[in-house]
Amino acid sequence: KLYQSLNTPLARDDVRRELRYALRARVQDDRGAEFTQNFQGDKTILRGVEELYKKIGKDPKEVAEYKAVMK
Structure with missing residues (x-):
């Protein structure tokens, strides 16, 4: 709702x-x-977090603290 109310040409990630x-x-x-x-x-x-999770065979996107920031 906030993003839509701004009526901006900026991308959602930029905002x-x-x-x-x-x-x-x-x-x-x-x-x-x-x-x-x-x-x-x-x-x-x-990137380091991603590599560490790869080594243990897990996905960092499954961790709440990383979910929003891992792309």
Whole structure:
């Protein structure tokens, strides 16, 4: 609903990413400290997670914490 209400030419993922950055910045300001990790936006870490799961014969998309960010 939010995405449709924006009436934007931006892709859904672009809107999600910008909203996430804005929310992270606001929370960092509110708590007075930076988030030191951003695994959801770090392609190298996500690739590493994917490779580790391959080695154990599992799919990281089956894990709730990774499901939304693994493509």
